[in-house]
Amino acid sequence: MSHAFHPHCGCAQCDRVERSDERRAEFIRARVAELSDDEASLRAAEEWTAGTFDGSHYSEVTLALFALHRTDPDKLEGSAVLTRLYRLAKTEHAALEQQLRLMAAAEWDREDAA
Ligand SMILES: [Zn+2]
Numbered sequence: 879m880s881h882a883f884h885p886h887c888g889c890a891q892c893d894r895v896e897r898s899d900e901r902r903a904e905f906i907r908a909r910v911a912e913l914s915d916d917e918a919s920l921r922a923a924e925e926w927t928a929g930t931f932d933g934s935h936y937s938e939v940t941l942a943l944f945a946l947h948r949t950d951p952d953k954l955e956g957s958a959v960l961t962r963l964y965r966l967a968k969t970e971h972a973a974l975e976q977q978l979r980l981m982a983a984a985e986w987d988r989e990d991a992a
Contacts, residue, residue: 902986909982910975923977930973939966 883895913919945959954960 902983902990905986906979906982909985910978913978913981914975919978919981920974923974923981926977927973931969935966935969938962942966 880891881889884892885896887893913923942959942962946954946963949957949959
């Protein structure tokens with residue numbers, strides 16, 4: 879009997895859908911890890927996300943870099959400027975990683991359709 883997919887339903891049809899969803903999610907996780915170490919992919923992701931942050935983000939990056947340049951490298955550990963940079967890095971990382979996930983998903987879906 880054919881019916882809408884229910885996770886953990888246990889029937890063969892739902893099992894098949896669940897397994898293919900898990901394989902897709904697993905592929906995307908693994909591929910994002912690979913792409914995160916690939917300079918060309920990172921640059922492609924950056925092109926997609928460039929200009930997409932709100933205006934205050936760019937101001938914060940500029941001011942944090944200004945503060946960084948004025949900070950003695952020996953005084954960086956535990957400093958306020960390092961905390962600011964990590965906070966900004968988290969925002970940038972989330973945006974690029976989301977783009978890498980989309981790229982990985984597109985790869986999987988292309989293979990799937992082929
Ligand atoms: Zn079922």
